[in-house]
Amino acid sequence: MPFRAPVADYRFILDHVADFGRVAATDLFAEATPETVEAILGEAGKLCENALAPLQRAGDLKPAKLENGVVRTTPGFAEAYGQIAEGGWVAISASPENGGMGLPLSVTTCVNDMMSAACLSLQLNPLMTQGQIEALEHHASDALKAVYLPKLVSGEWCGTMNLTEPQAGSDVGALSTKAAPNGDGTYAITGQKIYISWGDNDFSANVCHLVLARLPDGAPGTKGISLFMVPKFIPDESGEPGQRNSLSVVSLEHKMGLHGSPTAVMSYDGATGWLVGEEHGGMKAMFTMMNNARLGVGVQGIGVAEGAYQHALAYAQERKQGKTPDGSPTIFGHADVRRMLATMRAQTFAARSIALSCAVALDMARATGDADWAARAALLTPIAKAYGTDTGIEVANAGMQVHGGMGFIEETGAAQYLRDVRVTAIYEGTNGIxxxxxxxxxxxxxxxxxxxxxxxxxxxxxxxxxxxxxxxxxxxxxxxxxxxxxxxxxxxxxxxxxxxxxxxxxxxxxxxxxxxxxxxxxxxxxxxxxxxxxxxxxxxxxxxxxxxxxxxxxxxxxxxxxxxxxxxxxxxxxxxxxxxxxx
Incomplete structure (x- = not known):
């Protein structure tokens, strides 16, 4: 079934629900005119419909693989990622000083939503990079910014987030990865990290890992954690990928879904890293990235809800089964099918509105420095993440039910939405957290x-x-x-x-x-x-x-x-x- 990017829905919510006009009225975001936003969303919609959506099933059927230490991604992903990077879609909200568009997060949120609906496995890659860009913009030294931000913004290099260890999941303070000073301003990073989304790929020139680790004098718990940039290839004097760093992909996780997204177990064996932010200030820097990612993950759930809904609606308009009260030739005429579809649509609109209202609050806080806007954004972030991902799961589950017995048959593609979205309620802080x-x-x-x-x-x-x-x-x-x-x-x-x-x-x-x-x-x-x-x-x-x-x-x-x-x-x-x- 062809995917249709719901551009009109984004425009309506921005204009009539989330009050995006207040964002565009600020000096910082004055260039985000209605015409500009409409053009951007329209072009992103074409990218999603023509380049990403056709890869949705391919990512599930031909997953990423680790071969002789090298990650081989799903056929077609490299070409589609190239279009994402070339179009500037990785860094819509990044600072123009580093090559970004400098547009509001609200616009990025719309684009991430439709990309998630089209192909969540691939969308995970630029989402990780977006979070890393924000963390570096806020916390990295000028020297690190100069080397990494232009490459990340352009999409030439990709970024990841390394928090979790086998014994340290949500309890990040229990991590055991070590960072030892090398005496030249760099650090030797040693340890293992798990669940690293897009820990490696075969289409970007470098993969840049933000890694939480503890210095020798780091106190126990989260207060003693520092953050380090640890690239796959150490940049040379000209800033290009040089010597291979002492890190590797040990294995890829065998997952319920998101098969096209390689989730890696990473090993660091004295790998060279650079401190991001202050010593023992890693959690502050990482939370900058995580808060961005929490809204992004909520939007992933909403995007999958959109895809699952469109899939189910198309099926309901084609499937003939039983006599309907209104004489409709398909199951769309049955009251319970209408109930499911109406609920799916209503939930998705509600979750999308909450997420975009959160993004508007974040934009207003950034543009005005107003504490009330910052408090509004902080309040809405956990709601947007949890309700967005819960909605994705519930809508995908209902989509399978609309399909009836065929929903349990993999060839229809209905089950993939549920398998792919289920993890979103778990990562970036479980919904209980x-x-x-x-x-x-x-x-x-x-x-x-x-x-x-x-x-x-x-x-x-x-x-x-x-x-x-x-x-x-x-x-x-x-x-x-x-x-x-x-x-x-x-x-x-x-x-x-x-x-x-x-x-x-x-x-x-x-x-x-x-x-x-x-x-x-x-x-x-x-x-x-x-x-x-x-x-x-x-x-x-x-x-x-x-x-x-x-x-x-x-x-x-x-x-x-x-x-x-x-x-x-x-x-x-x-x-x-x-x-x-x-x-």
Whole structure:
């Protein structure tokens, strides 16, 4: 089935939901005019439809392989990556000083979304490089920037992130990789890292690894960790790849999905590295990269949801099975199939709106230096990551169900979406960790950032009562319940918060998603509350409004049960012993 990049959806959300106009109105991003953004998204859409989407199945059927220490990538990936690099798509948001476009992260987020929908295995590669570029721009010395950033921005070289070790997953502070000073400003890096996405390839001139390691005087835990640039080939005096470094790919993981993306076990045997940032300041530098990656991973989930939805919708319009109530010749006429497709579409729109609102907040924080925007971005990041990836999994699963028995048959391609997206809820911090971050670190302000956001939601819903009273009232009520639950949450002990963190995050996401759908319906109805709104008149009967009804009437009510779960505390969980759990 041909993939269609949902460019119109991005434009609509940017204009009517996420309020991208505020970003374009800043001095920093003044060049991000509507015409420029539309042109960029249109060209990216063509790349995704024509170059990336045809490789979706190829990556699954002809995975990356390790042969005699060399990674051989899926046929066609090298050529498609060449188009990504040549088009400047790796570094849309990178500084123009290093060859980047300097455009808002909001635009990059749209492009990453559609690339993920077209071929997630390949999209993972530029996502890793984007995070590395940001980390280097913020923390590297001028000398390191001069050598690495132009090559990474151009796509000539690729970047990776090396955190995890066999004994140190989410507990990064337990790492054992060592960094010993060589006496010449470089360091000898020794250790093993696992789960390194795109740890090597056969189409870029160099692979640049950001590696967390501990100096001899590094304290135990995360406070003693430093960050190092460790390239596959050590740059020579002219900045070109020179001597091979003392690192290697030990093996590639045998994974449930993402077969086209080589996930490497990396070994460093006294490899030459350069310090990035300050000694023992590795986590600060790495979090710059990880926060970028967390939004990016959430968008990967949303992209896969888009691909799975389009796949299922096409199948539902072709498959003939049973007599439908409306006389339709295909299963599209069955109520339950319509329920699944409508839910898939509504969830994807909600998750995409949350992610782009997070990107807008990040752009505004960067452009204005305003602390409130930074707090908004920090609050939305774990929600965007967790809800985006959960949505990808749920939509891909529903896509298989739409296919019926054929969904379980690999030849249809429906199962690949679910296999590929499943890991996104795990990496860059599991979704449970995202939820704990939301109720813990992001609530250290006693909920102030949350209050401001909820006040906006309720004010918007109140203003919409005259145009769409039923939908507006439901959104206002849900936001009020969430506000009350948040008041109770900030008064709880931390372990009680953690016990209900996942349902709380989900409830928050549903309220945000409902706000997005309400804004979309208002824009379609030409409501005065939405800047630039126009279109079908005041009856609110267009496709955006019909989709909003599905989300607000059918999905939003789940938030009440989720908040009840969130407030239950941890006592009953810790009252259970192994015998109770059947051990």
């Amino acid at each position: 995202q939820a704990m971050d939301l109720v813990g670190r992001k609530m250290m302000d006693k909920g102030e950032a949350a209050w401001r956001l909820l006040e906006e939601i309720q004010s918007g819903a109140e203003a919409a009562r005259g145009t769409l009273p039923e939908l507006a009232g439901a959104v206002w009520d849900a936001a009020e319940e969430l506000r009350e639950a948040t008041e109770r949450l900030v008064g709880q002990e931390m372990q009680d918060r953690f016990a209900g963190a996942v349902p709380y995050l989900r409830a928050f996401a549903l309220v945000l998603g409902a706000q997005a759908h309400l804004a979309a319906a208002l824009a379609e109805a030409g409501g005065p509350e939405v800047a630039g709104g126009g279109g079908i008149g005041g009856d609110g009967g267009g496709p955006r409004t019909r989709l909003a009804r599905v989300f607000i009437r059918r999905l939003l009510p789940e938030h009440g049960a989720l908040l009840a779960h969130a407030g239950a505390g941890a006592g009953d969980l810790y009252a259970l012993d192994l015998e109770d759990l059947g051990a």
